[in-house]
Amino acid sequence: MRKPAQAVAVLVSTLFSLALLLWLHPFLRMSNVLDRLFGVPPKWTQVDDLYKNPNTQEVTHGDAPVPSLKLLDTYWGAHPNATRILFVGNSQMHSISLAKGEAKPTGPETTYVDQIADRLAQHSANALTYRLSSSGMSYPEVLWDLMYMMERPGLKPDAIVMQLNYQAFWTGGIRDSILGLLDDAQFRAQIVTASQTNAPYSSAFQDALRRYDEREGSHKTASAGSNGPATTFSASATPGYAIETVARGLLDHSTEFRSRALAKDDIIDFLYRCRLYFLRLKPSTARSVTGGRLLAAQAAVLAIVRLCRVAKVQLFLFSAPVNPLVSLYRTPEDHANFHRFIQQAAEENRGPLYDFEDAIDASHWGNLLNGPDPLHLGRAAHAFLAREMYAKIPLEQVANRAGGQR
Numbered sequence: 350m351r352k353p354a355q356a357v358a359v360l361v362s363t364l365f366s367l368a369l370l371l372w373l374h375p376f377l378r379m380s381n382v383l384d385r386l387f388g389v390p391p392k393w394t395q396v397d398d399l400y401k402n403p404n405t406q407e408v409t410h411g412d413a414p415v416p417s418l419k420l421l422d423t424y425w426g427a428h429p430n431a432t433r434i435l436f437v438g439n440s441q442m443h444s445i446s447l448a449k450g451e452a453k454p455t456g457p458e459t460t461y462v463d464q465i466a467d468r469l470a471q472h473s474a475n476a477l478t479y480r481l482s483s484s485g486m487s488y489p490e491v492l493w494d495l496m497y498m499m500e501r502p503g504l505k506p507d508a509i510v511m512q513l514n515y516q517a518f519w520t521g522g523i524r525d526s527i528l529g530l531l532d533d534a535q536f537r538a539q540i541v542t543a544s545q546t547n548a549p550y551s552s553a554f555q556d557a558l559r560r561y562d563e564r565e566g567s568h569k570t571a572s573a574g575s576n577g578p579a580t581t582f583s584a585s586a587t588p589g590y591a592i593e594t595v596a597r598g599l600l601d602h603s604t605e606f607r608s609r610a611l612a613k614d615d616i617i618d619f620l621y622r623c624r625l626y627f628l629r630l631k632p633s634t635a636r637s638v639t640g641g642r643l644l645a646a647q648a649a650v651l652a653i654v655r656l657c658r659v660a661k662v663q664l665f666l667f668s669a670p671v672n673p674l675v676s677l678y679r680t681p682e683d684h685a686n687f688h689r690f691i692q693q694a695a696e697e698n699r700g701p702l703y704d705f706e707d708a709i710d711a712s713h714w715g716n717l718l719n720g721p722d723p724l725h726l727g728r729a730a731h732a733f734l735a736r737e738m739y740a741k742i743p744l745e746q747v748a749n750r751a752g753g754q755r
Contacts (some may be wrong), residue, residue, distance in 0.1 A: 376615040383622050387719040393453050394715055396445040400457040404479075405466060410443055411483025411490075415529040418497070418504060421479060426503035431477045432748050433505070434469070435498075436462045437491055438512030441669055441724050442482035446715030448727030458728065464735035469748050476748035479506075487520040488649035489550040490527065493557075495653060496539055497530050499660045506662055508747045510738075511653065513691045513702075514669035515677050516724060518638045518646040523557035531561045548652065549644035622718065631720055635679040638687075647690055654698045665742050666695050667703035670734060672714040674721040703741055705734065 369375060401408050404424045407417045425433055436442060442462050447454075459467075466478040481494060491511070498504040531537045537558075544554035624630050638646075657664040668691060671677060678684040695702035713730035715722045726734065739745075 376619040394447040422503035435506040439486040440484040446725035461731040461735040473748035492649040508663040549648040670709040675723040
């Protein structure tokens with residue numbers, strides 16, 4: 350009787366713990382307590398209700414861009430005579446962190462890219478804009494995306510406005526969500542060639558190819574296993590499998606259980622706050638970027654410049670605004686090296702570098718939890734940047750060109 354009793358006790362304790370986790374949201378509650386203790390502004394200052402249009406934005410912010418690009422291919426392909434302008438950057442392009450004194454949102458908010466698109470639409474009926482932005486963007490990823498787009502008539506832009514910022518030089522690699530582009534045999538061949546060039550970003554491409562092949566291989570193995578002869582062991586024949594199947598079937602009737610991924614997010618958010626509040630490890634902590642990651646980012650930027658030149662796509666480079674209350678550079682040499690490189694990229698691009706790094710006053714930035722947000726702009730800052738970029742970057746001239754030459 351001992352073993353059945355132990356089994357029942359484990360099942361009951363598991364269900365009890367699951368109920369506490371899903372129905373009481375303990376980690377969310379603990380996060381809210383920490384936020385109050387550390388003086389975090391109200392949650393509505395991190396704007397959730399943002400303007401969305403899948404014809405002008407990659408609305409998943411990098412989580413599922415493959416379907417978005419297929420939709421864009423259809424939309425742009427239906428307007429062959431339009432001039433296509435692509436904005437590329439990180440979460441600064443799709444986030445709003447309201448500054449102190451800015452009112453609570455009353456409807457969908459727009460970012461500076463949306464506002465530039467509106468201005469272009471007012472002055473040129475020939476312009477189509479699209480924002481390809483992702484949280485934690487890396488430049489090897491940007492190169493990956495642009496290599497895919499340049500070879501497809503429905504996706505090839507006429508001009509690209511690309512953000513250069515120090516934070517993006519901290520990140521590297523190719524995220525899983527864009528591996529699906531390798532389903533296209535022509536694109537895969539391009540990536541295989543690029544992975545064999547010994548460029549600093551080649552290892553990121555090699556790793557992406559490996560992960561894609563492993564994923565596809567596991568899918569094929571699973572499919573073959575389900576259609577092939579029975580193996581010696583079958584999980585479906587065990588009592589535990591039957592009990593789990595019944596339990597999952599019952600739990601699936603619960604809305605809370607079906608949204609259990611949110612509980613995982615609550616845990617991650619709580620751990621992030623502990624790191625931030627107690628260990629004081631912040632995303633705005635000054636750091637030096639060196640080694641292979643820096644070389645890969647720089648090489649990818651220069652490869653993007655060359656790719657645009659060969660494809661006859663006009664590339665505009667701009668340095669992203671940074672909160673003046675935050676110092677991202679650990680040493681003066683970090684600052685000098687970054688600015689030396691982006692000037693080199695501009696020279697390679699044979700055009701100016703549009704410098705907005707110090708353009709936004711500190712009063713126009715929001716907070717990231719209990720400290721100044723190093724990256725995300727407030728409402729007034731987005732409006733200011735839209736006006737400045739529209740005035741300085743000749744997008745209207747580009748928009749009025751004849752896209753029908755394509």
